Amino acid sequence: MRTEEHKNNILDYMPEELETVAAELGEKKFRAAQIFGWLAKGAAGFDEMKNVPAALRTGLAETFYIGLPEAVRRQESRDGTVKCLFEFADGTQVESVFMKYEYGNSICISSQSGCRMGCTFCASTMDGLDRSLTGGEMLAQVLAMRNLTGEDIGHVVVMGMGEPFDNYDGLSRFIRLIHDKKGYNLGLRNITVSTCGIIPKIRQFAIDFPQVNLAVSLHASNQKLRELTMPVARRYDYYELMKACREYTELTGRRITFEYAVINGVNDSAACAKELASEMKGWLSHVNLIPLNEVRGREYKTANGKSVAAFKRILENNGVAVTVRRTLGSDIDAACGQLRRNR
Numbered sequence: 001m002r003t004e005e006h007k008n009n010i011l012d013y014m015p016e017e018l019e020t021v022a023a024e025l026g027e028k029k030f031r032a033a034q035i036f037g038w039l040a041k042g043a044a045g046f047d048e049m050k051n052v053p054a055a056l057r058t059g060l061a062e063t064f065y066i067g068l069p070e071a072v073r074r075q076e077s078r079d080g081t082v083k084c085l086f087e088f089a090d091g092t093q094v095e096s097v098f099m100k101y102e103y104g105n106s107i108c109i110s111s112q113s114g115c116r117m118g119c120t121f122c123a124s125t126m127d128g129l130d131r132s133l134t135g136g137e138m139l140a141q142v143l144a145m146r147n148l149t150g151e152d153i154g155h156v157v158v159m160g161m162g163e164p165f166d167n168y169d170g171l172s173r174f175i176r177l178i179h180d181k182k183g184y185n186l187g188l189r190n191i192t193v194s195t196c197g198i199i200p201k202i203r204q205f206a207i208d209f210p211q212v213n214l215a216v217s218l219h220a221s222n223q224k225l226r227e228l229t230m231p232v233a234r235r236y237d238y239y240e241l242m243k244a245c246r247e248y249t250e251l252t253g254r255r256i257t258f259e260y261a262v263i264n265g266v267n268d269s270a271a272c273a274k275e276l277a278s279e280m281k282g283w284l285s286h287v288n289l290i291p292l293n294e295v296r297g298r299e300y301k302t303a304n305g306k307s308v309a310a311f312k313r314i315l316e317n318n319g320v321a322v323t324v325r326r327t328l329g330s331d332i333d334a335a336c337g338q339l340r341r342n343r
């Protein structure tokens, strides 16, 4: 534990909540927007907030700290990908990955330290859940990564460690924090949230954030197969999930991306591809095939390029929108959750 133990992380506060804070410290409300603006710029200390009166800066520092995480490990790939193991003040560690694409820079952030969903191919869940992150801690990963790389970040994907819909409150606050015009001002369409398929939260999300992109980790073409790798399938049935997803697209008018990690001998057969195609056909769906990242301690092997291509062709021939994810950072510990484990 560092000295911040008894203080609150100011990155968790919305501008209207900071107005209350300013008022309590005997200051005008407009100071809140100034403080919020400085935080969004990545300020690491209150003394950086030059247009904020010294007395207010001192007052803030007595009750709050700026919860930017420290990069305790860092790996850089030749393709520009930067992967960080970030540590928060209480010692909690998460991974974040900075990536360069033709359309701009993107960051993949974590919503929890560890995970309790138990997917059998994933490294993040091997030690269970440590704790959920607050909205401010999710924002802090973006700010710390921008400070570290010196690069603008225009896209955020919540696809790192953890299940965002197992931390719906933290996730909602994060979206409101990063979208706020007084702060980072990130467009809702520049945010993507990925879930393993928690049906009630998919419904809630369609109502709360219809403009945010949704991705669903499917990884199987039927219920039985999905149960083998994703314990969450026992709670939320495959066909119920498909129904909720179709309803989501009807309600929001927006497509869903289905992630499908192709695992050798598990879900890569032509029969699987045909079955998946019949589920995906005729509505706003998109399949993203992901060559499996092999994880130490897990027996799964990535499907070879030929079988991925064959799988893709079957989907295409059935009129399903499909892409194969470009592999970035393959020369570093790219697979989710591996950096935290390989200490």
Ligand code: SAH
Residues within 6 Å of the ligand: 117, 119, 121, 122, 123, 158, 159, 160, 161, 162, 163, 164, 194, 195, 196, 197, 215, 216, 217, 218, 259, 261, 290, 291, 292, 293, 294, 295, 335, 336
């Ligand atoms: N819990 C959320 C988000 C985090 S996982 C979800 O399940 O969507 C982000 C994505 O990486 C998910 O699609 C997940 O299934 C996938 N993933 C996890 N381990 C992987 C591995 N070893 N190789 C390829 N993809 C993996």
